[in-house]
Amino acid sequence: MKKRNPLSHILAVFLSLFMLVFALGAAGVGLARSVLSEDTVHRIIEEVDLTEIIYEALADIEIPALNLTQDNVSNLLEDTGIMDFVADNFTAYIDALLAGEVAASITNADIMALIRENEEYIYTETGHVLTEDDFEDIEQFLHENEIEEALSFAAIEEAIQDALPVDLGLVRNVLSPVGVIVPVVLALLMAGLIFLVMRGQGAVKCTAAYCGAVCLVTGIVYAAAVLVGENMLLNQLPDAVSPDLVEPVFAVISSLGLRIGIPAAALGVVLEGLAIFLPKRS
Numbered sequence: 707m708k709k710r711n712p713l714s715h716i717l718a719v720f721l722s723l724f725m726l727v728f729a730l731g732a733a734g735v736g737l738a739r740s741v742l743s744e745d746t747v748h749r750i751i752e753e754v755d756l757t758e759i760i761y762e763a764l765a766d767i768e769i770p771a772l773n774l775t776q777d778n779v780s781n782l783l784e785d786t787g788i789m790d791f792v793a794d795n796f797t798a799y800i801d802a803l804l805a806g807e808v809a810a811s812i813t814n815a816d817i818m819a820l821i822r823e824n825e826e827y828i829y830t831e832t833g834h835v836l837t838e839d840d841f842e843d844i845e846q847f848l849h850e851n852e853i854e855e856a857l858s859f860a861a862i863e864e865a866i867q868d869a870l871p872v873d874l875g876l877v878r879n880v881l882s883p884v885g886v887i888v889p890v891v892l893a894l895l896m897a898g899l900i901f902l903v904m905r906g907q908g909a910v911k912c913t914a915a916y917c918g919a920v921c922l923v924t925g926i927v928y929a930a931a932v933l934v935g936e937n938m939l940l941n942q943l944p945d946a947v948s949p950d951l952v953e954p955v956f957a958v959i960s961s962l963g964l965r966i967g968i969p970a971a972a973l974g975v976v977l978e979g980l981a982i983f984l985p986k987r988s
Contacts, residue, residue, distance in 0.1 A: 714907060718900045721917045725896035729924045732889035733966050737928070738881055740962045742804065751793035753954030757783060778831050785831075786824040791816075799862055806878055811858040814848045837901045893920075913986040918977030925971025932963030 740746060751944035784790055795812050821828075821836075821844065829835050848854065855861060862897045867874045878887065897917050904912040 714903050715912075717903050718912065718916055720901050721896045721903065722920055725893050725900075725917070725938065726920045726923055728893035728896065729920055729970075730927060732886055732893060733924055733928060733970065735881060735885045735889070737885065737959075737962055737966055741959055742881070743801050743848060744801075746958060746962070747794045747797045747800065750955050750958050751796065752960070755780075756789075756792075774832060781831055782824070782827060784826045788824070789822065790822050791876075802859065803866065803874070804878055804881055806875070809859045811860070812854070814845060814854045814936040817848060817853070818845060851913055890891055897958030908984075908986050911981050912983065914977045915981035918974045918979075918981060920974070921970050921977060922974025925967045925969070925974055927967070928963050929971065932960040932967065 748797065750801065757776055760783070761776045761779045798809045801807075808890070825836055863874070868875060897913060900916050901909050901913045
């Protein structure tokens with residue numbers, strides 16, 4: 707076996723740091739894509755309690771005969787297709803934003819059709835049969851408050867762009883499949899370079915040790931971030947934003963983050979164990 711060269715280990719450390727950056731990046735993009743997937747969006751929408759928001763909106767529609775309570779609204783959200791309507795359209799918007807396309811916007815006609823489809827549920831919950839005058843009042847409310855404009859794809863896209871510190875196009879590129887593949891390939895390339903640098907000095911053993919450290923740190927970072935970050939973000943919410951509204955979102959993100967962090971850390975432990983037990987000449 708060749709004499710150990712300290713410069714090789716120094717170079718391997720630097721390569722490991724680059725590998726760590728790429729690993730964290732790949733995991734981050736993978737987490738973001740998982741959060742924005744159709745199944746996850748539906749799961750979040752199902753968990754979010756929109757009762758208070760919708761109740762306050764309905765209170766501005768003058769249909770005294772309805773006399774809706776928050777319990778009525780909560781039951782209607784559970785028994786009707788309203789939440790599916792929200793989830794389906796939100797998912798369509800996200801898919802279009804990520805693909806750089808334009809999604810069909812939610813219109814007043816869509817909302818009116820949704821209400822008409824659920825007339826029976828509304829009657830069961832409130833004991834009031836919606837009349838054509840009621841529907842006209844609802845439609846007038848939608849027009850006067852520019853609900854269609856506020857829920858349009860263009861308005862949502864503009865709001866997201868205004869909230870982002872970078873261009874939406876850049877975010878779109880980062881969250882594309884290439885955004886995951888490139889850092890993964892680069893991380894594997896770093897592992898290959900480490901193997902070449904340590905050639906003749908226990909290449910397999912050293913590569914396992916350095917790669918194990920990278921996986922372990924990546925896992926710990928993501929596990930710690932989701933466990934600590936959730937509480938930090940909840941404590942920094944603006945007063946206008948109810949914790950009940952965002953807690954389900956954070957809970958889902960935390961769950962997905964742990965699904966990345968725990969396996970990564972476990973892989974790191976396995977590789978470190980392998981490095982310990984492999985012969986020095988490996």
